[in-house]
Amino acid sequence: MSPDTERVLGQIDRGEMWCGPDxxxxxxxxxxxxxxxxxxxxxxxxxxxxxxxxxAPITGDGVE
Structure with a gap:
């Protein structure tokens, strides 16, 4: 796992971040x-x- 993945999974395990359907x-x-x-x-x-x-709000006239 990448360091970022480990960090995020740790945050979820510690209850610092909430994710999922609920x-x-x-x-x-x-x-x-x-x-x-x-x-x-x-x-x-x-x-x-x-x-x-x-x-449209970004381009000013929509997408051609």
């Missing part, structure tokens, strides 16, 4: 409480359109 649910619940039900949006019908919408 952690993901807790984080999602906190975000939903703070920002609204953004996780309940319908899935994108067209992945290319969804990607362009996501990149």
């Amino acid at each position: 952690a993901a649910r807790a984080i999602a619940a906190r975000h939903e409480k703070a920002y609204g039900a953004v996780f309940g949006r319908p899935a994108a019908e067209d992945i290319d359109a969804a990607r362009a919408d996501a990149l």
Whole structure:
């Protein structure tokens, strides 16, 4: 294992970091409480359109 892997696994073992499905649910619940039900949006019908919408604020005009 790399030193980084050993460090992260040690943090998990010591309880310094929380990971896994329960952690993901807790984080999602906190975000939903703070920002609204953004996780309940319908899935994108067209992945290319969804990607362009996501990149538009970064590129200024979407992806060509």
